[in-house]
Amino acid sequence: MEDGRFMQSMLLDFYGDLLTEKQRECFSLYYNEDLSLSEIAEQRGISRQGVWDNIRHAEAALRELEEKTGLIARFEQTRASLLQIREELEVFSASPGIFSVVQKIDALISSL
Amino acid sequence: MEDGRFMQSMLLDFYGDLLTEKQRECFSLYYNEDLSLSEIAEQRGISRQGVWDNIRHAEAALRELEEKTGLIARFEQTRASLLQIREELEVFSASPGIFSVVQKIDALISSL
Numbered sequence: 001m002e003d004g005r006f007m008q009s010m011l012l013d014f015y016g017d018l019l020t021e022k023q024r025e026c027f028s029l030y031y032n033e034d035l036s037l038s039e040i041a042e043q044r045g046i047s048r049q050g051v052w053d054n055i056r057h058a059e060a061a062l063r064e065l066e067e068k069t070g071l072i073a074r075f076e077q078t079r080a081s082l083l084q085i086r087e088e089l090e091v092f093s094a095s096p097g098i099f100s101v102v103q104k105i106d107a108l109i110s111s112l
Numbered sequence: 113m114e115d116g117r118f119m120q121s122m123l124l125d126f127y128g129d130l131l132t133e134k135q136r137e138c139f140s141l142y143y144n145e146d147l148s149l150s151e152i153a154e155q156r157g158i159s160r161q162g163v164w165d166n167i168r169h170a171e172a173a174l175r176e177l178e179e180k181t182g183l184i185a186r187f188e189q190t191r192a193s194l195l196q197i198r199e200e201l202e203v204f205s206a207s208p209g210i211f212s213v214v215q216k217i218d219a220l221i222s223s224l
Binding site for chain 1: 126127130181193200210
């Protein structure tokens with residue numbers, strides 16, 4: 001569990017639909033909903049060890065997908081470039097036309 | 113083989129590293145290098161049918177990955193938004209500061 005919660009959330013967002021349903025559910029309840037292993041076990045009607053195995057396998061699969069494809073890194077790179085572009089443009093945003101473009105860049109950044 | 117060559121190239125770019133080596137090679141030689149099945153068979157030392165099977169399985173796997181994750185569609189959406197932003201900004205590009213931003217957007221679009 002060395003990655004932070006944000007990264008786990010990104011991994012699930014990008015590749016979650018490639019997991020088995022059980023893996024995805026356990027992983028999501030643990031990292032997104034912040035439930036404990038015991039709570040997930042009770043809710044899903046499986047053992048605590050079963051929950052842990054699902055999370056562990058999900059995590060390994062997600063990490064391998066990112067290691068092989070690098071698509072999250074690619075998206076992050078795009079986001080970083082957009083933030084830089086936005087910053088450079090903001091000094092001109094007294095002009096209504098430019099202000100409108102800055103707003104569109106903001107919307108695009110939020111959608112990434 | 114209903115997708116165009118461009119889409120096959122995108123699929124390989126995004127998810128190619130999730131294929132087996134043989135699948136990736138056959139698919140790439142066929143779609144990117146434009147070799148015939150016979151030419152690939154000769155080069156790889158496998159049967160024409162073997163080459164075809166690898167391409168077919170690769171294609172099914174790649175298509176399933178995109179159907180499940182939608183990541184190419186997401187990138188394409190980003191590219192479309194960026195092109196629109198670029199167009200809107202271009203009318204202001206007599207200003208050197210804005211021109212520099214347009215160039216950065218161009219670089220970002222090319223890198224996608």
